[in-house]
Each structure stands twice: as C-alpha cells, then as structure tokens.
Amino acid sequence: MKYEREGQILTEDIIHGGVQLFKKGTVITSSMLDLLQKLRLSDKIENTYDRLELSLCEGKKSQLLQDVLVGKSLGKRFLILRNRLDTLIDKLPKELFVKIKKSGALSHSISVALYTASMAVQAGLGLDMIDDCLVGGFLHDIGKSAVDPKVLNKEGFLTSEEFKKISEHTTLGAGILERYNCSPFIVSCALNHHEREDCKGYPNGCKLSTLPIAISFMHMVDIYDAISSERVYKHSLSRASAQKYLMDTSQFSKELIETFLKAVPILLPGECTYVNSTQLVLEDVTYDEYILQSNGTRICLSSEVMRSKTIRGGAWR
Ligand SMILES: [Fe+2]
Numbered sequence: 001m002k003y004e005r006e007g008q009i010l011t012e013d014i015i016h017g018g019v020q021l022f023k024k025g026t027v028i029t030s031s032m033l034d035l036l037q038k039l040r041l042s043d044k045i046e047n048t049y050d051r052l053e054l055s056l057c058e059g060k061k062s063q064l065l066q067d068v069l070v071g072k073s074l075g076k077r078f079l080i081l082r083n084r085l086d087t088l089i090d091k092l093p094k095e096l097f098v099k100i101k102k103s104g105a106l107s108h109s110i111s112v113a114l115y116t117a118s119m120a121v122q123a124g125l126g127l128d129m130i131d132d133c134l135v136g137g138f139l140h141d142i143g144k145s146a147v148d149p150k151v152l153n154k155e156g157f158l159t160s161e162e163f164k165k166i167s168e169h170t171t172l173g174a175g176i177l178e179r180y181n182c183s184p185f186i187v188s189c190a191l192n193h194h195e196r197e198d199c200k201g202y203p204n205g206c207k208l209s210t211l212p213i214a215i216s217f218m219h220m221v222d223i224y225d226a227i228s229s230e231r232v233y234k235h236s237l238s239r240a241s242a243q244k245y246l247m248d249t250s251q252f253s254k255e256l257i258e259t260f261l262k263a264v265p266i267l268l269p270g271e272c273t274y275v276n277s278t279q280l281v282l283e284d285v286t287y288d289e290y291i292l293q294s295n296g297t298r299i300c301l302s303s304e305v306m307r308s309k310t311i312r313g314g315a316w317r
C-alpha cells in the first residue's frame with residue numbers, strides 16, 4: 001500500500017471498537033504499523049499523507065510543517081526527514097545510489113544527510129536548502145566508490161601516499177556529481193566537506209566559513225558520525241564521547257556547537273543500548289512520546305552499545 005509508511009501522519013482519528021486508538025496528526029511509527037496490521041486496520045491509514053511532501057508540492061510553509069520541523073520533538077523531525085530522504089533518493093539516478101553502496105558508506109551517508117538537514121532545520125534555513133542538505137549529505141562521500149577499497153579500509157596508520165589517495169575522494173566525488181549535472185551546492189558538498197576553519201583541510205585548504213553554512217554543518221556531522229561509528233579499520237567512540245570531542249576542539253564556533261547540540265540527539269528513534277538480539281526488553285523502550293518496543297518482546301532494534309574505545313588508524317576518512 002502506497003501510504004503505509006513510518007513517518008507519515010494520520011489525517012483522521014483511528015477508532016476501533018468504540019475506542020480511539022490514535023489521534024489525527026499522529027506520526028506513524030513501526031510499532032503503530034504492527035498494531036494496525038494485527039488488528040486488521042491497515043486500511044484505516046490509506047488516507048494518510050506525507051505532510052512534508054504535500055507542503056513542498058504546494059510550495060508553501062504550512063503551519064503543520066512548521067509544527068513538525070520547528071517543533072520540540074527531534075523524534076518526529078528525524079522520522080519526517082528520513083521519509084523525505086527516501087523520496088529524494090528515489091528521484092536520484094540509480095547509478096549514484098549504486099556508487100554509494102559500492103563506497104561502503106551507505107549508513108554513514110544516510111546519517112550525514114539526516115544530521116546535516118536537522119542542523120539546517122535548527123538554523124532556520126529554507127525548505128529547498130533542507131532538501132539540498134539531504135541529497136548533498138547522502139552523496140558527499142560518493143568519490144570513495146572510485147578509491148581502492150584496500151587503501152580505504154586499511155587498518156592502522158596511513159602513509160602520506162595512502163592518505164593522499166583517500167583525500168582524492170573529494171575531487172573524484174565532485175567530478176562524478178558534475179557529470180550527473182548535480183547542482184553546484186551538491187557538488188560543493190562532495191568537494192568541500194573536509195575543508196576546515198583553520199585552512200588545514202583538503203582538497204584546497206580553503207576557510208570553511210567562506211563556504212555556505214550548510215557545508216560547515218556537514219563537516220561537523222561527518223566527523224561526529226565517523227568517530228562514533230564502527231569501521232573496519234577502527235573502533236567507535238560512544239556518541240556522547242564524540243559529542244564531547246566536538247565541543248572540546250577549537251575548530252567550531254559557539255553558534256555551530258549550539259546548533260549541533262540542539263539538532264543531533266545522542267539516541268535516535270530505532271536505536272537503543274541493548275547488547276544483543278537474544279535478550280528480552282524488560283520495560284517499554286521509548287523515545288520522546290513513542291514506544292519503540294514493548295516490554296517482554298525479543299529485542300529487534302538495531303543495537304548501539306554505548307562504549308568508549310580508542311581510535312586506531314589515525315584520521316577519520
Ligand atoms: Fe569524506
């Protein structure tokens with residue numbers, strides 16, 4: 001069914017056996033979908049629609065959209081951004097999606113897209129820019145598809161020659177995106193996401209703040225996700241430690257740090273701190289007002305073990 005998707009919003013109350021189960025305006029979650037399917041009420045969500053999509057089609061910032069995007073709930077914001085990202089990915093040439101998968105950076109690409117877009121929302125940037133951040137974030141590391149995987153995934157410290165090869169993913173990525181006629185901003189995301197404020201970044205050593213602000217957002221969340229994710233060549237830091245790293249480094253302004261802290265939560269919907277899938281949940285796992293998984297069920301959420309380990313292998317890539 002076309003509309004039966006997490007992140008969409010109910011346009012009417014759902015009533016079953018005289019009891020109101022869900023109110024109009026509720027964002028659909030996976031546990032809601034499960035329940036509605038069990039109760040054979042899936043047909044009741046045929047009238048749902050993607051509120052963000054609709055607002056964009058109408059070309060105006062509706063009050064509803066403001067509520068969701070500028071509202072207090074990061075959980076809702078991430079569900080809606082994720083839904084919007086799916087829509088935008090569907091519109092991309094298939095070859096670009098294949099290249100992202102080939103680069104081995106699919107989940108990193110999705111995280112960078114969502115985090116950058118969330119910072120753009122937080123900073124009050126326009127809807128077109130939010131879309132650009134989603135697409136630009138998703139494609140920022142596409143150049144890695146053209147880098148030798150042996151070098152890309154090498155354990156331990158890199159030689160300067162190997163580091164040079166990896167840093168070429170920026171120019172290679174920009175070249176790929178230019179060939180697919182992507183907008184100058186999307187090309188710039190691939191080219192400039194490793195530039196730094198102190199001009200010690202690559203490929204051109206240009207000052208980050210001379211570029212669009214969204215590139216600074218991307219640079220920041222790229223580091224955050226890279227150091228807080230497990231890679232074949234290094235262990236991860238916990239998200240809390242990665243957040244602390246960003247706060248302690250002198251690379252980012254107070255304003256950027258503030259936007260980051262308000263826009264990027266340490267725990268996202270669909271994640272929890274349980275260790276493996278043979279355990280049972282002992283209490284409802286909730287995020288904001290959502291029950292992600294109920295008491296007594298076997299753990300099925302992706303596990304994020306909050307732990308701190310030393311980074312091996314030097315710079316993130
Ligand atoms: Fe990169």
Ligand SMILES: [Fe+2]
Pocket residue numbers: 108112140141222317
């Ligand atoms: Fe990256």
